[in-house]
Amino acid sequence: MRTALKNSWCIGTMILIVCICCRTQDVLAQTRRVDSLIAALELAKSDSLRVACLCAIAEEYKKFSPDSALFYAKQAEGLAQRMGDIYFTIQLLNLQGHITRDKGAYADAILTYKRALSLCDSAKQVKEKAKLFNNLAIVYSRQGNYPQALDAHFQSLKIKEELGDSLGMTNSLANIGLIYKKQAQYSDALKMYAIALQKFKALNDDVGTAAVLNNIGAIYRIQGNYDSARVYYEASLEVERRIGKKSGIENPPDIATALVNLADVYASQNKLNLARKAAEEAFRLFQRVNDQSGLITATRMLGIIASKEQKSKKAISYLERSIEIAISLGEPEELRESYLALAEVYERTGDFANAFAAYKNYHALYDTLLNLEKAKTVNALKTQFETEKKEKEIVLLKQEKELQALALSREELLRNSFIGISVLALALALTAFRAFRIKQRSEQMLQEKNQVLDNALRTAEEQRKIAQEQRQIAEEANRIKTELLAIAAHDLKNPLQSISGFAELSRENLQSLKAELSSALQARVTLVESFLMRIYSSSQRMGELIKNLLETAVLEANKITLNKDYADLSSLVNLVVSDFEVQAQRKQQRLEVQTGPDCKAQIDTSRIREVIENLITNAIKYSPEGKTIRIRCKRQDSTNAMHAAQPSILIAVQDEGQGLTEDDKGKLFKKFQRLSARPTGGESSTGLGLWICKQIVELHGGRIWAESAGKNMGTTVFVELPAAPVVQSKYSATLQ
Numbered sequence: 001m002r003t004a005l006k007n008s009w010c011i012g013t014m015i016l017i018v019c020i021c022c023r024t025q026d027v028l029a030q031t032r033r034v035d036s037l038i039a040a041l042e043l044a045k046s047d048s049l050r051v052a053c054l055c056a057i058a059e060e061y062k063k064f065s066p067d068s069a070l071f072y073a074k075q076a077e078g079l080a081q082r083m084g085d086i087y088f089t090i091q092l093l094n095l096q097g098h099i100t101r102d103k104g105a106y107a108d109a110i111l112t113y114k115r116a117l118s119l120c121d122s123a124k125q126v127k128e129k130a131k132l133f134n135n136l137a138i139v140y141s142r143q144g145n146y147p148q149a150l151d152a153h154f155q156s157l158k159i160k161e162e163l164g165d166s167l168g169m170t171n172s173l174a175n176i177g178l179i180y181k182k183q184a185q186y187s188d189a190l191k192m193y194a195i196a197l198q199k200f201k202a203l204n205d206d207v208g209t210a211a212v213l214n215n216i217g218a219i220y221r222i223q224g225n226y227d228s229a230r231v232y233y234e235a236s237l238e239v240e241r242r243i244g245k246k247s248g249i250e251n252p253p254d255i256a257t258a259l260v261n262l263a264d265v266y267a268s269q270n271k272l273n274l275a276r277k278a279a280e281e282a283f284r285l286f287q288r289v290n291d292q293s294g295l296i297t298a299t300r301m302l303g304i305i306a307s308k309e310q311k312s313k314k315a316i317s318y319l320e321r322s323i324e325i326a327i328s329l330g331e332p333e334e335l336r337e338s339y340l341a342l343a344e345v346y347e348r349t350g351d352f353a354n355a356f357a358a359y360k361n362y363h364a365l366y367d368t369l370l371n372l373e374k375a376k377t378v379n380a381l382k383t384q385f386e387t388e389k390k391e392k393e394i395v396l397l398k399q400e401k402e403l404q405a406l407a408l409s410r411e412e413l414l415r416n417s418f419i420g421i422s423v424l425a426l427a428l429a430l431t432a433f434r435a436f437r438i439k440q441r442s443e444q445m446l447q448e449k450n451q452v453l454d455n456a457l458r459t460a461e462e463q464r465k466i467a468q469e470q471r472q473i474a475e476e477a478n479r480i481k482t483e484l485l486a487i488a489a490h491d492l493k494n495p496l497q498s499i500s501g502f503a504e505l506s507r508e509n510l511q512s513l514k515a516e517l518s519s520a521l522q523a524r525v526t527l528v529e530s531f532l533m534r535i536y537s538s539s540q541r542m543g544e545l546i547k548n549l550l551e552t553a554v555l556e557a558n559k560i561t562l563n564k565d566y567a568d569l570s571s572l573v574n575l576v577v578s579d580f581e582v583q584a585q586r587k588q589q590r591l592e593v594q595t596g597p598d599c600k601a602q603i604d605t606s607r608i609r610e611v612i613e614n615l616i617t618n619a620i621k622y623s624p625e626g627k628t629i630r631i632r633c634k635r636q637d638s639t640n641a642m643h644a645a646q647p648s649i650l651i652a653v654q655d656e657g658q659g660l661t662e663d664d665k666g667k668l669f670k671k672f673q674r675l676s677a678r679p680t681g682g683e684s685s686t687g688l689g690l691w692i693c694k695q696i697v698e699l700h701g702g703r704i705w706a707e708s709a710g711k712n713m714g715t716t717v718f719v720e721l722p723a724a725p726v727v728q729s730k731y732s733a734t735l736q
Helices: 002-043 047-062 066-083 086-103 106-123 126-143 146-163 166-182 186-202 206-222 226-247 253-268 272-288 292-308 312-329 332-349 352-514 519-556 569-579 581-586 605-622 662-667 689-699
Strands: 565-568 590-595 600-603 628-636 648-654 703-707 716-722
Touching: 002 047, 047 066, 047 086, 066 086, 086 106, 086 126, 106 126, 126 146, 126 166, 146 166, 166 186, 166 206, 186 206, 206 226, 206 253, 226 253, 253 272, 253 292, 272 292, 292 312, 292 332, 312 332, 332 352, 565 569, 565 605, 569 581, 569 590, 569 600, 569 605, 569 628, 569 648, 581 590, 581 605, 600 605, 600 716, 605 628, 605 648, 605 689, 605 716, 689 703, 689 716
Parallel strands: 590 628
Antiparallel strands: 565 600, 628 648, 648 716, 703 716
């Protein structure tokens, strides 16, 4: 068997040489890509473009020449540092860490990653910091330094939580579970995997879900809990098949791996038919993609299943094939497992010679692997020692540089202090001189400003006195004007009434004599009648003007007294409207009245009647012939601007006249204002009526306003007065 083993190793070496030759073709293609990148580097004109080219060259060399990759990555890093581009420097240090890690130079990789981490703190590159902690954890895990690996993974997890990186957090949890599994801390591993599985499912990440399901199944398989292992392996297989359908690959390699794991569990539970079907399907899938490493596992599993089925020859054939592939690939761990399975088959069949030889090869490989594990441990300790030594050297170098910098800074401080003191003394002298000059100028300016201010105050006081005197004169003149106006109006009132009365009386007498006179005299009488009619109309207009002037004088002097009593405004409106029927008919106009119930208010009836008469007069006066004038009176309980939540009586007079412009609305309730609208029947206007209405309404605690859509769109004038409360009769319910 020893000779067979040596021959197998020779065959494996030959296969390796063939693989190297094939690999050489790939290297040549990669070399051509590197040459084109180097040509681009020579043509690059900016530092940022040179850094990008150097980085791309390093990435290409990383695939086949780590030393060259490291050389170009360091050149790029130096250029990025000179540019002051910290982010690019961190990326290049991370690349150097990957290269040294893949070379197995773990100490250098750790130092490189830590350098990048220190830059992340100063540049606030939190996301990159999380990646670097994850890379550190990978290096520590490869060293077998699991406590350090866990610490780095937890640091990465904490940062990802702060960033809200859900997928990154989930990957970190799965990585922590893997470290616990390697330490045989299975309960902690299962807790981490359970959390990661829930999060991967929430994120719809099938790849992560399948990997975690498979790892949970592996832990239960190690613990001998085959039922649970089978459940998780089957779930992992289902997800892998779903991934294959989504990606368009009918049977990806990960399905084959899941099938082998499932076949192992089925075999352990003696479900041999299921185990054989799973192993055969895995064998076919590995064979289809020419995965030789996978074929070792699938072939060995078929041999173990055949042995359990008492098919010894088939089992030996499968296991010998597994050993051949393992020898050709140079995989001692897989070879060791296959020899152990073969020895068990030979022992079961009673072929103790071959069983002994297989056991011997198994133990020889065990010793080899043990030596490799020891060498790995020694290398890990050596790496840790070198890392600590380099870290101490770096600390010492930093301290030495700090001391040198401190000495230089002390000398520079003394020199700068002397210069600074001198400059400060000179500055203080200049400042003191400048302050003295500024003070002198300020005092002079202050005196000038005080003089100007005194003059301005005296002038303002004089102007205030003049204005006060002028206001007193104006008020006195206004008072005298009002009194004179009242006296003049009062003195004119009686003569005008006499003129009006005699004119009306003369006209009536002439009409009674007209029938007794001849036709010639009747014509003259008619002419005299027209003159008397004009005298009567003019005296009436003059009387109206005098009345308004007297009322204006009373209102301005605040001498008006309201004789308030409760009155029904609906009845008052109907009464006033009936008085104007004849006047409206002269212009072929129609008056429409709409009144509501409960319209009682405490008012001076004569004054409010005057307001209503004025509004209807204006509506008739400014509306063309044949139009309709609408008068409404109703009680309303809605909130108004003047009396919150108090009921009110609303009177509205709407015409179809000439409407109001915006300018008219501003002048409507002022004294002696002329609007754009003109009376349509030649009537006159004093310009005082609406002002008087406003004063009367406001004395009643009400308000008056007008609304119009615009010129030739009509006008509606509203009067709102506080309503009297409605007295509820005890029989009201019965009456209703």
